[in-house]
Amino acid sequence: MLPAHLLGPALEFAPDAIIIVDAAGRIVFANRQVAAVFGYPDNGVVGLELERLLPERFRGGHTRLRDDYALRPRVRGMGVCKDLVGQRRDGSEFPVEVSLSPIRDGDRTFVAAAIRDVTDRQRIQNELRAAREAAERANQAKSRFLATASHDLRQPLQTLTLLNGALRRIVHDSEAAEILQHQAQAVDHMSRLLNALLDISKLESGAVKPDLSDFSVATLFEEMRNEFATLAASKGLELRIGAGGNAVHSDPSLVGQILRNLVSNAIKYTRKGSVALSSKRRPNAVRIEVADTGIGIPADRLPHIYEEFYQLETAPGQSREGYGLGLSIVQRIAALLKAKLDVTSEPGRGSVFALELPLGNATAGASAAQPAGPVARTERLVARRILLVEDDPAVRNATRMLLNVEGYEVVTAASRTEALEKVKVNRTIDLVVSDYHLGTTDTGIDVIAAIREIIGQNLGAVLVTGDTSSTVRELRRDTRLRAASKPVDADQLLGLIRDLIAD
Numbered sequence: 001m002l003p004a005h006l007l008g009p010a011l012e013f014a015p016d017a018i019i020i021v022d023a024a025g026r027i028v029f030a031n032r033q034v035a036a037v038f039g040y041p042d043n044g045v046v047g048l049e050l051e052r053l054l055p056e057r058f059r060g061g062h063t064r065l066r067d068d069y070a071l072r073p074r075v076r077g078m079g080v081c082k083d084l085v086g087q088r089r090d091g092s093e094f095p096v097e098v099s100l101s102p103i104r105d106g107d108r109t110f111v112a113a114a115i116r117d118v119t120d121r122q123r124i125q126n127e128l129r130a131a132r133e134a135a136e137r138a139n140q141a142k143s144r145f146l147a148t149a150s151h152d153l154r155q156p157l158q159t160l161t162l163l164n165g166a167l168r169r170i171v172h173d174s175e176a177a178e179i180l181q182h183q184a185q186a187v188d189h190m191s192r193l194l195n196a197l198l199d200i201s202k203l204e205s206g207a208v209k210p211d212l213s214d215f216s217v218a219t220l221f222e223e224m225r226n227e228f229a230t231l232a233a234s235k236g237l238e239l240r241i242g243a244g245g246n247a248v249h250s251d252p253s254l255v256g257q258i259l260r261n262l263v264s265n266a267i268k269y270t271r272k273g274s275v276a277l278s279s280k281r282r283p284n285a286v287r288i289e290v291a292d293t294g295i296g297i298p299a300d301r302l303p304h305i306y307e308e309f310y311q312l313e314t315a316p317g318q319s320r321e322g323y324g325l326g327l328s329i330v331q332r333i334a335a336l337l338k339a340k341l342d343v344t345s346e347p348g349r350g351s352v353f354a355l356e357l358p359l360g361n362a363t364a365g366a367s368a369a370q371p372a373g374p375v376a377r378t379e380r381l382v383a384r385r386i387l388l389v390e391d392d393p394a395v396r397n398a399t400r401m402l403l404n405v406e407g408y409e410v411v412t413a414a415s416r417t418e419a420l421e422k423v424k425v426n427r428t429i430d431l432v433v434s435d436y437h438l439g440t441t442d443t444g445i446d447v448i449a450a451i452r453e454i455i456g457q458n459l460g461a462v463l464v465t466g467d468t469s470s471t472v473r474e475l476r477r478d479t480r481l482r483a484a485s486k487p488v489d490a491d492q493l494l495g496l497i498r499d500l501i502a503d
Contacts, residue, residue: 017115020103025050025066028110037117039089050113055087073102073109086115095122139206153194154466154486155392160187162398165490169405184489191487196329199257203332210251210337214360217244217279217286220256224277228263237270242278246286247360254333255357261326262290262353270294270350284359285340291352297345305343306331384501385409385426389419389434389447390464399433402490408497416442416450423454431500433493436465448481460500464488 011018011029017037020029030045038045038053045052050066051059078084078098086096095118103110164187168180202208221244232239248255259277266275273293280287297305306327334341334355345351386403390396391414400410411429413419415438423429432451434444448461458480466486480503482496 011112014114017117018112019045019050019053019115020110020112021050022110023070023108025063034115037088037115038086044089053086053115055085055093058085069100069111070109073111075099075101086117094119153198154191155395157187157191157194157487158464159392159394159398161191161487161489162395162402162493165494166398166402166405168490169402187487188489196326199329200332203329203336208254208333208336210254212249212251214247214249215252217246217248217288220244220252220259221277221279223256224259224263227260228267228275232267232275235267235270236272237267238274239267240274240276240278242276244277244279246279246281248286248357249360250337250339250357254337255339255355258330258333258355259288259290261330262355265326266290266292266294266351266353273350282356282359285356286359287354287356289352289354291350293350296347296349297343297351298347302343302345384430385411385428386497387411387413387419387423387429387432387451389413389416389432389438389444391415391435391438395435399493402493403433403497406494415439416447419447420450420454423451427455429455429459431497432459432461433497434461434463436463460503462493462496462500464493 012031014031014033017033018029018031019027019034022028027045027048027050030040030043032042034040034045035042051062054062076099078100084096084098085093087093097116097118099114101112101114103112161184164180164184168177168184171177171180221241225239225241229239263275263277270292271294275293276289276291278289278291280289330353331341337357340356341354343351343353384407386408388396388399388403388410390399390412393414396412396414400412403410411422411426413422419434429451432448434447436444438444438447444463444465448459448463451461452459461481463481463483464486465483480500482500484492484496
């Protein structure tokens with residue numbers, strides 16, 4: 001038997017099952033937890049070989065491991081990174097973790113083993129793993145749904161937008177023209193709401209991944225000038241755009257989305273005065289500010305402005321614009337970019353929204369390409385042949401009608417294969433207009449590249465897309481290609497076409 005001085009209350013009443021074995025591998029001590037864990041009567045395992053507590057298939061291998069341990073005894077744990085199994089008296093098995101400690105008594109060496117039943121822990125881990133896998137599958141399904149919705153929900157809006165644009169060009173009756181103008185406004189509101197809801201859903205699902213790079217703030221500032229100068233002027237506001245001479249390290253597309261929402265909100269809530277966009281250099285960051293002389297935000301409302309569908313009250317008789325989603329999107333994107341976002345405001349005097357971004361490499365930022373924006377309407381360019389590639393019949397017909405009304409000759413195709421067949425028959429194509437998603441495998445990028453192989457790399461192209469992935473954002477580097485986000489309105493599409501043909 002084991003000398004009595006090696007036993008004690010600490011072992012007997014320990015929460016884990018503890019056994020002590022001699023050099024021959026026989027159990028010389030077992031505390032009361034051993035009986036509870038392994039189903040033996042009190043001291044029922046004393047005198048047994050240690051291997052009796054293991055499933056039979058492991059016993060031979062364990063004997064060799066025990067002999068190896070006897071040569072180099074040391075404190076060690078087992079079962080944390082490797083599955084270990086114990087066997088109860090009734091033959092049932094259960095997962096365990098084991099801690100080994102050598103005990104010396106004169107010239108004799110014993111080994112103490114603390115054995116813990118980890119059945120409950122393993123069950124919880126398995127449940128957590130299953131829940132995580134289920135959540136990942138749900139996120140993947142949601143991402144697939146959003147990709148489909150982003151394309152399919154925009155298609156009918158794209159059709160309505162282009163048909164409306166075509167009708168406004170051929171209808172001269174003043175009453176009918178007014179009806180079409182109201183229709184265009186309704187479609188525009190639907191488009192903005194759909195885009196905002198899809199943006200919120202994508203951000204919540206994790207489908208949006210930042211694509212970080214160094215870029216010039218001036219590039220984004222120029223985009224804001226092109227997009228909002230006319231809107232500000234229509235409200236009698238001064239739009240002041242700073243030089244933006246610094247470079248930042250972030251995602252240019254997502255930062256642009258933040259600025260668009262902030263500038264749009266500033267113009268919406270400013271009745272007179274100005275909206276200013278500026279940047280300030282910090283030691284390791286760039287602070288971009290959007291300041292306005294608008295209605296301002298009361299202090300008790302500031303905590304709520306980032307909530308979905310929250311809007312400040314408008315003046316009596318003034319219609320409400322937007323849906324209260326812009327700032328919610330701004331906050332989510334800023335969090336995704338790990339960018340600091342803050343606001344200061346005073347009712348009646350205006351607001352300042354500020355976004356702080358990491359400082360970027362000035363050389364890399366200065367070389368960033370600037371995307372082309374819409375150009376002013378000019379006289380029609382006739383006798384130009386456009387290849388239109390679109391797999392949705394309704395959108396294809398609406399686009400064809402608009403281009404025909406504008407004086408272009410249009411050759412249509414529903415797929416990459418059909419487009420290449422028509423190009424091989426007649427190579428006098430001046431421009432390609434293609435949807436991004438074509439069926440299940442082809443994309444507009446593939447189509448444009450294949451057609452350029454036949455006609456020439458200088459062929460201009462317009463890619464119409466609802467995709468905001470980094471792949472599409474990279475198209476900005478192609479000076480002979482313009483990307484337009486669905487639903488693109490008729491004036492914007494025609495402006496892009498004129499711009500490319502005139503080059």
